[in-house]
Amino acid sequence: MNLETKWLEDFVALAATRSFSQAAQRRFVTQPAFSRRIRSLEEALGLQLINRSRTPIELTEAGQLFLVSARNMVEQLGEVVRHLHHVDGQQGEVLQISAAHSLALGFFPAWIAGLRHEGLNLATRLIATNVGEAVHVLREGGCDLILAYYDPDAALQLDPELFPSLHLGRTEMLPVCAGGPDGTPPYD
Numbered sequence: 450m451n452l453e454t455k456w457l458e459d460f461v462a463l464a465a466t467r468s469f470s471q472a473a474q475r476r477f478v479t480q481p482a483f484s485r486r487i488r489s490l491e492e493a494l495g496l497q498l499i500n501r502s503r504t505p506i507e508l509t510e511a512g513q514l515f516l517v518s519a520r521n522m523v524e525q526l527g528e529v530v531r532h533l534h535h536v537d538g539q540q541g542e543v544l545q546i547s548a549a550h551s552l553a554l555g556f557f558p559a560w561i562a563g564l565r566h567e568g569l570n571l572a573t574r575l576i577a578t579n580v581g582e583a584v585h586v587l588r589e590g591g592c593d594l595i596l597a598y599y600d601p602d603a604a605l606q607l608d609p610e611l612f613p614s615l616h617l618g619r620t621e622m623l624p625v626c627a628g629g630p631d632g633t634p635p636y637d
Contacts, residue, residue, distance in 0.1 A: 454526060456490040457519045459483060460498065464516050467505035477581025530591075543572045547586045548596035553577035557596060560617065587612065 455476075463472040463483075473483035491498050498512035508516060548557055553575055561573060576583075576592060583595040584607060598620065607614075629635045 450493055452490070452493050453486075454523070456486050456493070457523050459486050460490055460512075460519050461516070461523055463487060463499070463506070464508060464512070467507070469506065477579060477585055527589075543574050544594070545574050545576070545592040546594055546596060547576045547578055547583035547592040549580050549583065549598065550577045552596045552598070556618070 459476055462475045466472045469484055470480050473480040496511045497509050500507040500509055580597045586592045587595050626634055626636055
């Protein structure tokens with residue numbers, strides 16, 4: 450049997466909200482992707498956990514029994530990870546950074562190299578993820594900071610009192626389109 454931790458977390462969120470769309474939003478994934486993950490969990494277990502014919506959804510009897518175990522597994526795994534981070538932290542501090550995929554590949558390497566060049570020798574662990582998941586990981590204490598693009602119209606849903614931020618740079622956005630048959634862009 451091959452279970453993914455995120456499936457367990459998804460199932461716990463679904464049980465709490467009783468709604469695929471609300472649980473997907475809480476887990477920072479699209480509703481179709483969330484539904485596929487729940488189906489994958491059910492297939493891995495060989496059990497139907499959700500009665501999808503009811504609104505709001507209901508857990509089957511197997512789902513109710515599995516929920517207790519899923520919650521325990523998620524909590525225990527979180528405790529183990531926190532303990533390991535604490536033990537590892539005694540050997541030397543490691544800065545845990547969650548970053549949007551594009552920033553992890555394009556911005557982070559040069560940024561951290563610049564900091565090291567200035568004499569700040571940091572041990573870092575980078576987790577490339579989507580911004581919603583990075584925010585979730587930060588809130589849960591799974592990382593020390595996140596790197597994300599800032600858009601005031603799409604707030605990161607972080608209280609600036611609890612999670613202060615710094616502006617590290619600007620980015621340039623360019624529209625790109627395929628050329629027409631004559632090689633010129635179809636848009637001006």
